[in-house]
Amino acid sequence: MSDYLTDEEQLAKLKAWWDENGTWLMVASVLAISGWFGWDWYEDYRTDQIETASTLYEDFLASEGDARVQLATSIDEQIPETSYQVFTLLYRAHSAAEDADFEATEALLARAVEVAPDAKLADLARLRLARVLQQVDRSDEALAVLGTIRGEGFRSHVAELKGDIHVTRGETELAHEAYSAALVELSEGEVRPMLDMKAADTARVR
Numbered sequence: 001m002s003d004y005l006t007d008e009e010q011l012a013k014l015k016a017w018w019d020e021n022g023t024w025l026m027v028a029s030v031l032a033i034s035g036w037f038g039w040d041w042y043e044d045y046r047t048d049q050i051e052t053a054s055t056l057y058e059d060f061l062a063s064e065g066d067a068r069v070q071l072a073t074s075i076d077e078q079i080p081e082t083s084y085q086v087f088t089l090l091y092r093a094h095s096a097a098e099d100a101d102f103e104a105t106e107a108l109l110a111r112a113v114e115v116a117p118d119a120k121l122a123d124l125a126r127l128r129l130a131r132v133l134q135q136v137d138r139s140d141e142a143l144a145v146l147g148t149i150r151g152e153g154f155r156s157h158v159a160e161l162k163g164d165i166h167v168t169r170g171e172t173e174l175a176h177e178a179y180s181a182a183l184v185e186l187s188e189g190e191v192r193p194m195l196d197m198k199a200a201d202t203a204r205v206r
Contacts, residue, residue, distance in 0.1 A: 053079040060088055081115045089115070090125065093132075102136050123151040130161055139165045156185035160195055167202070176202035 056079065060071040075088050093108035109129040116122035126149050133142035142165055146158050163178035179199035186192065 053082055053084040057084045057087060061091070081117055083117060083121060086112050086116050086121045086125065090128065093128065097132065102132055105132050120151055120153070123149045123154050127154055127157060127161070134161065134165050134168070139169060153187075156182045156187075156190075156192075156195075158182075159185060160192075160198070163198060163202070167198075172202050 053075075056071060056075050060068060060075060063071055072088055072092060075085055079085055089108050089112040093105045093112070096102075096104040096108060106129065109125050109132065112125035113122050113129065116125060126145050130142040130145040133139070133145060143162065146162055149158050159178050159182035163175045163182065166172070166175035166178060176199065179195060179202055182195055183199055186195075
């Protein structure tokens, strides 16, 4: 139909359409351009952040004493809620446990659970936290923490630790049930001789 309109009529229609839609068209164009450059900026930012995180973590592992403490603080401040922060917290918790500073160990592992960016890392921290709680004779709390672990890859280790806790409490039958469950949850081809021994020992004294 527009082919039959005069030049003046077409110009008038175009002006009316622009008055109605031109502003939105300009906004959409600006947003599209901004989105493109924004995505590029975000990708560059993420690359820089990953490189920074990797460097900080490598420096942390290579350092000692006060330098390591300072780097741990930098990681907490500069790359929070990342896998690198969790790895650092787990490492620090291990060192604290070796020094028998179980209060610090517990705090570091609880922090790792809190900031873990994915479920697997959080479950790993929970499993280690439960072991520490067991070690300091807080078995009820350890069992409660184990109950929050949902990852399939942790089921065997969770069941085994439950068995260990039941053994220390003199609950041999429950311990054997837990060890048996741990054996069932082993990955294909996985062998854990110590777990076999625990299951056998608790079976004999039932």
